[in-house]
Amino acid sequence: MSVLNTDRRVAVIKALAHPARLRIAEALASGERCVTELQALVGGDLSTVSKHLTLMREAGWVACEKHGQHVHYRLACDCLATFLHCIDSLAGDDSNCC
Amino acid sequence: MSVLNTDRRVAVIKALAHPARLRIAEALASGERCVTELQALVGGDLSTVSKHLTLMREAGWVACEKHGQHVHYRLACDCLATFLHCIDSLAGDDSNCC
DNA sequence: GCCAAGCTTGGTCATTTCGCCAAGTAATGA
DNA sequence: TCATTACTTGGCGAAATGACCAAGCTTGGC
Structure with missing residues (x-):
């Protein structure tokens, strides 16, 4: 590699x-x-949220499409x-990983 | 949540x-x-590597055990x-996500 | 055309993260 | 016991990241 x-x-x-970015991803899942x-x-400034979304788009997690004045973001993957399930197997308070 | x-x-x-931490995780997979x-x-300083390992241990990715002078680190999960496969579906140069 | 809403971009400052050095602990061997 | 190896911890300066403000662009309604 x-x-x-x-x-x-x-x-x-x-x-x-x-x-913020993780919460955005969770929201877009629905x-x-x-x-x-x-x-x-x-929360926070709109420009901050916009920059988070740009980063997520460049990484490939989300995609966007313009509809009039609005820009619709959605998960691109x-x-x-699966990713979150994997994280939660480690993040659980009960340490019941794997 | x-x-x-x-x-x-x-x-x-x-x-x-x-x-460095990702490479460590990849190495421990074998x-x-x-x-x-x-x-x-x-590469880098030994103390730097040690601190990376502490962080990974606190997150739950790795566990360690002392054997004489050596400390053996291994994946704890x-x-x-699965995690890397998920990442690679986004990280691929060919953008063939999902 | 003009204004307002929705969003992005650039800039700056505060906070966090990173990496090295120095110092300290523990185990091993001479 | 003394030196060496293996590792951890604390500290400090450098670099990266994050958040707000200000300014600009685009779209839609009046």
Whole structure:
């Protein structure tokens, strides 16, 4: 495995390694949302949310499409549930991993 | 899902969101290694590697056991392969996600 | 055309993370 | 016991990340 591939993998992982971005991903699992809706969910400045979404898009987690004034974001990958299940097997308070 | 759970999930994800730590995890997938061996693999100072391992242990990814002078680190979770497969479906150069 | 809503981009500052060095502990062998 | 190897911990400066503000672009309604 090359260093480049490692760095690419790291970029994908980092894109979810932030509370706001993880919450955004969880929200999008139940359907499309526009930026303002996601801001209402995670709080903070709209520009901050927009930048989080750009990062997630570059990593490949989400895709977006413009509808009039609104930009609809959605999950671009159906493996989020698998990913989270894997994380939760480690994150559980009861340490019942694997 | 509470904020606390989100933060715990983020801590688990962050523990692999670094090139050296990801490489360490990949290496441990093929068997136990002591700290010096992992240092040879990822480079940098031994203390840096040790701190990476502490972080990964607190997140639950690895466990360790002392054998004489050596400390053997191993994966504490068998879901790493699943995790990486999920990441690679996004990290591939060919964008063939999902 | 003009204004407001929705979003993105650039800039700056505060916070976090990272990596090395130095110092300390523990086990082994001479 | 003294030196060496293996590892951990604390500390500090450097680099990366995150959050807000301000400014700009685009779309839609009046």
